[in-house]
Amino acid sequence: MQAILSASAGREQILIELLVNNGKIPTLIEELITAAIWKQKIFPIICKLEDFKPKSTFPLYLVLRHEASIINFLETVFFHKEICESAEDTILDLIDYTHKKLTLLAAQSANGKIPFEPKFQLGDLAKLSSMQELKKQAEMMEFEISLRALSVFRFITDVIENLPVSAVTRVLNTHNFPCLLVQLLEHCPWTNREGGKLKKFENGSWYEVAPEDRMKMTKLDGQVWLALYNLLLSPECQRKYEFNNFNKGQLLKNSTGKECAGGR
Secondary structure (H helix, E strand, O other): OHHHHHHHOOOOHHHHHHHHHOOHHHHHHHHHHHHHHHHHHHHHHHHHOOOOOOOOOHHHHHHHHHHHHHHHHHHHHOOOHHHHHOOOOHHHHHHHHHHHHHHHHHHHHHOOOOOOOOOOOHHHHHHOOOHHHHHHHHHHHHHHHHHHHHHHHHHHHHOHHHOOHHHHHHHHHHOOHHHHHHHHHHHOOOEEEEOOEEEEEEOOEEEEOOHHHOOOOOHHHHHHHHHHHHHHHOHHHHHHOOOOHHHHHHHOOOOOOHHHHHOO
16 A cells, blocks of 8 residues: 555655566466456455355455555556566566456446445445445456456557567457457446436546536547557558457547547
8 A cells, every 4th residue: 555655746766666576466466367367257256155155255355456556556556667567577467467357347237237335434334244345346356357357458559569469469360459448438437327417437436527528538448449559550550450340440439539528
């Protein structure tokens, strides 16, 4: 937490040097993936145990929060080129991680399953008494994690030409990120229409958008467009990406950017 505060406050240079010189970024990425696997494989089993009725679910909440804390930290420091490059071979694992998060995010948005509940307040943690409440909180947390994964991926695209060939291939050919990003623009998970009102998600909460601001881009919109710009206009990516008829058709879907501006 102190590292996040230091980086956010602009006192990150010493922190960046420590992370790079001590090879901590690969360790953080491994921790991130381990936490994600626990949540995907173990947490559902715990939720199904009929005889598991803990007095407090706060310890489980802390385990779930571990993934969110790491991705939050990576989002803060991956702005720096040297941090991204210091990931070494684990950058492939991080690319796979972000792809999974963004694919699920796009699918949930297309099916209308994005959680729109108010953000959980830390003061209510002591009141957590049921696994059902914890599951709802985990869903909202997963949504925020996915949005932070989007930011991390955008920072990866900033240095795409300096990454190993295997990483570029993973982004463009294995996962076809350009088409995935277009899907995010098409379904725009961070916008929601409710009762004739347009709401957008930013800085950890939903807010109502004034009529005159509905066509303004949010930071999340910008992250997607910047990532697309980096992937499609980079000379290295242009040489490696297959511009076939399907990919061209997908990329031209949002050539005007109207979908995200107006919401679903």
